[in-house]
Amino acid sequence: MQKFLGLLILLAVVVAAAFFTLGKEKISTLSGNSVAKKEAVMVTGRAGSEKIAFLQSEKVTQLLLEQGLRVNVKRSGSVAMVQESSSDDDFLWPASQINVESFKSSSSGMRLQQSADIFNSPIVLYSWDIVTEALIKAGIVQHKEGVNYIIDLPKLLELVKAKKQWKEIGLAQLYGSLIIRTTDPSKSNSGNMFAALTANTLNNGEVVTAESLDNVLPQVKDLYARLGYMEPSSSDLFEKFLQQGVGAYPMIVGYENQLVEYSLLHKEHIALLKAKVRILYPVPTVWASHPLIALSDKGRKLLTALKEPEIQKLAWEQHGFRSGLMGVENDPSVIEVVGLPKSIDAVMPMPSASVMDKITTHLSSF
Template sequence: MGVPTVREEQAIRRLTDRLVESFTDTYPVERVETVVGAARSRFDGHPVREFVPILVERIARRELEAAPSSAEDGTVFSVAESAPSTAQSGAGRLRNTDLRQSIGAVFAGKRTAALSIAAAAIVAAIVVTIAVRQTDSPAITGPVAQSPATLHGVVGSEKIAFFSDPKVVEALARNGVKIEVDPAGSRQIATSVDLSKYDFAFPSSGPAAERIQRARNITAKYTPFSSPMAIATFQPIADLLTAAGVVRPGPVATFDMARYLELARTDTQWDFLPGNTAYPVRKNIVVSTTDPRSSNSAAMYLAIASYVANDNTIVQGPAAEQAVLSSVSKLFARQGYTENSSEGPFKEYLSAGMGPTPLVLIYEAQFVEAAARGQVKPGMVLTYPSPTVLSKHTLVPLNAEGDRIGRLLSTDPQLQRLAAEHGFRTGDTAPFAKVTADNHVPVPADLIDVIETPTYDTLEHLLDSVTQTYN
């Protein structure tokens, strides 16, 4: 069975962009993408892929150029021009002249000594197969009518909205896939979830993915998108912490972790801050996180805090682990109850205001996505820990179908654009920049003050030590 290559994916993306530009006044982008996807699906299973983008563009352009109300009877001939057969009506049909023109265009651009009679026979066989398929199938009027394969994954909760998006569902269906996902904390995915019933696992960081890979002896992985850790707060809180030397305002506000650890070490409460009339409560200044025993975002927070507590050095070895343990454990033990996934505390931030959650550790993507949905209210502020870490959402395929999903999410142009709409950073920076600009979210274009996490083993040791303080 033919497998599309990266070169083919790039060619399909370019031809789609050309068609979108050509028909921008006639059809919405989604219609053009649907037509391209339908045309491409006709070549599923063909081992020879070299001419697929050329033929796909000609098929799609023919359909888009046809007036929506002027469907014609299409007559399909074999390449040998044997007796014709009449296909069903529809502007999406390939007529005999279309087939010959498509083949002619291919050969016109490929007339070299390398194009042998055998190659011509292969192209002819592809077109004959298209003709046979068309006599048995209805005209294209939307997404290809087929039953997509249903695959199952377990994902970090912050990606549930992405997989539930109807546009994502449609894009996957055009590629013959339906995905059903279950949410779980990333560390839960790596440690306690039964992965035998899933096709892929999609935690929110490299360390969690590495644990899965080690446990199941898997080398493959994909990182379709990423998101730095951030801290969501409110303007009155940001003003208080600016005066206390924690928040540094600017085009993109930063949160000084070293100064914050000083306040935590001295058990500073909110009502201790001078001139505090905005939030004079008798509780410690604490950033709300998820449960480090189950969630990746808390593990990333631990990576940041341990780095700062270790004199701005990545923790390595038992001595360094013990040296930072008392400082970092306090950041979690004082929170009381914590949730298993990042969705919970961020929802409380959006709905309950600064009373219960004046400072919340989140993924940048969550804030950007909420802004795009109109859920970010005036006075809500996004800050970036200094330093921060980049959470690399890493998909681990558990079988061949899971590997297909990893490749699809990493290479499909529409899925990458949709990921940006949900706040994720992808390899192409332009879609994310547009989403943040359109929704007035101040984010750093280039992440500079970013550190690496400790090694897998060190981070596990730190998490286990912090977990013991809960007991």
């Protein structure tokens, strides 16, 4: 009898434990605290270097996991990725609509299922306090409402073309002639887009066409030929800019988000960055639109997930990317970086994909 009673008690304990466990799981599921039971889908692709930290951040990874997605991403230059895409890629994430058009016209273009801008970042120049002050005195840069605007880009390019020495604009401590360092335009989008901005500027501020290209292309090529070795990615160039300083890198081309992201990842350097580094906004500039190219159903799911408001909010506040969605505001006051405008108002269109292809081809020949 006692054995029978003990067995009943043990059975009751097992049932109670099972009920408690199942009930707890049910409550957790209803409250949204558990990720779906099925294993998350792995999405594989390539992205520009400026977006790698965003995709691999803990918060973005968790938000995507909650939507059943894991991302395996490889770093690749925007121009290179659309030329070298693999059948294993579920997505490509370059930094310009021009890259999308180039992909469409490639042999792999038929794989495109969907594309959409996820967020935006204007092309800017990064420089230093002493260089910016000299450019302000020269009438090239204007400091207005806390933001440094390049109001006379034609004059700046003319100084570079004429090989004017830094000492001629009051910077005797800097060696050599004025130069604007950029990434390799045949591999990286920031270098490619600055080539477009340069060509448009040299074309009297008008968008370069197939008819006007021959007049400006030799000048653009000459400016790039003087740069020597060019970094293959924006992140590599930005890191060297910060590491080697004003003597080696007085001015570089980059994306607005790079300083924001670096400041948030290296808060111990914020005071020094505020004191020494300056963001210079060309007037007009060009937008890097960061469109995601979905090559499979998994790529389409990632595209949809990245448009979620919470991810878009993180993109701005933690990585400095301006939202690509209507109705989403980007407030500079929430970011510990000085010199960010609330909006980018002066923007120049890019040349057509066919014209950009000719520019890139010529700039990759040296």
